[in-house]
Amino acid sequence: MLSVRDLYLSFGGIKALQGVSFDAAPGQITAIIGPNGAGKTSLFNAVSGFYRPERGQVIFDGEDIGALRPDRRAALGIARTFQNIALFRGMSVLDNIKLGAHTRLDAGVFDALLYFGRARAEELALRREIEERVIDFLELDLIRKAPVSALPYGLQKRVELGRALAMRPRLLLLDEPVAGMNREETADMARFILDVQEEFDTTILLVEHDMHLVMDICAHVVVLNFGQQIAAGPPEAVRRDAGVIEAYLGAAA
């Protein structure tokens, strides 16, 4: 589904990524972990198109997408959420989620100004789909008209996931989906992520610091440290890897 091949990225003297390579298997959850500053978010930005890597390839569905702008990559079916929630604060929950479907709709500017006819039919079909496929699924029905700025943190994270789902993504990038959440909220979010994987057969790539979550729900784990890939494999193997233990805890005395 997604293959990252030998990615190099640096900002001045800081080497954010140095030869990162991995595959995200279709329909599986792959986690990217590592200490702070390891290059996890840089990797996400390289995959979603905000950063241009100096070397290496990002291959999605057999096609090298390294030269595409972020909005073109979104149109191919790559959705993401952000570590610091990036919802549109002036809009309602419903409008935020509708925006996720932007690339799938095709009302032009004149349809939009006229509304009646094409744009109306499209909007009503979208509303039905979002209500049934996203809002019910993520249990957002009580807050659909609420402005997102008025919602608690955990719910905002869930709305952001909903917006990504409205894109009908084939690849979903989740940047720290449970950061700052209490145990209950984390359990809820983990359930939603697993539901998404099961129900929509989406390939999921996630960055997360919560090791319980990573070990519990991921099929494959990639470990970065200072931009280098130090381990990759199933969670049990990574957990016992000497290099990983050293990166997280320091070398044994």
Add this chain to the structure above:
Amino acid sequence: MITGNLKASYAADERVLDNRWKQGFVLACAAGIAALAGFGNDYVILIACQMGIMLIAVTGVNVVIGYTGLMSLGHAAFVAIGAYAVVIFHNAAAGTIPAPLLTLLALPFAVTVAALIGIVVGLPSLRVKGLYLAVATLSANFIVIFLIEQDAFARWTGGMNGINTPTANLLGWDLDSRREQFLLIAALGFVSLLAAQNLFRTRVGRAFIAIRDRDYSAEILGISLYRYKLMSFAISAAYCGLAGALYAYFYARILPEQFGLDLSLMLVAAIIVGGMGRTMGAVFGVIVIVMVPEVIKVIFGGIAGGGAELAQIRAPVQSIAFGALIVLFLLFEPFGLTQIADRALRALNRWPFARG
């Protein structure tokens, strides 16, 4: 007390006037406008026409500043382009196109020219934001006025001295009185508002708001910043072009200096006072902005009976009043009069159980 506002279909929930109060409000406004056209005296009609023309322009400014979050201090340029496009079109086509069709063709011509120039003026928005964009659009305003004033173009534009404007003629109906023009302005004003409202319940308008609220996040959802920023400029310029066209038909003569920085600031002031990013914001803002000079006139008349010296300081006092309005609203009510209206409606909704 407003009780349950329940809906049984998604279509009902997606309507603009989704409850009886809103429907009643719009019907009352329509009735008021009809009564005005029938019974208003000349002064009232004049003010109403000014409001109608301003409303269309401010709705345009609202698209780019309020909804897309791109600061512009140059929208008077598009009003000028619309006005001059109508005059030039009439003068150039007078012999070849039959008179009853002229206005019907001149209006879309003016709107199209304004939209195209709007795209050009919007180009800096791809690189710069905020204050820098305001300066770039401001300079566009000066350039347009400068070009209109040039002797080289005076053959078409009349240069510094301005130019006489034609009378609107809709399929043989000469709109030579203000009352008749009011009908045209009111109809186009209503259509403009409706179109703006429609825009913001479809993907195009949502994309504008997304760019305003968080541009990188908009891009990740597949919204091309490049396309939508230019589209926003084109739409808002088209609105201002339409306002300019009506302006040209309404007044007997237009002068380049009428479309300078003063007008641009007035448009921005209107949307700040009314409420940025809300359709009704333009309506509320225009009512205030058009009434301010009239109120000042009345006050000055009351003080000195309209003495000559006092009349001289009336213009600066007007500018000061606009400035004060902008500052006070930004300080105390940054979301404008719509916010106050919302609060009042909410209180009404909850009464008698809670206030505010």
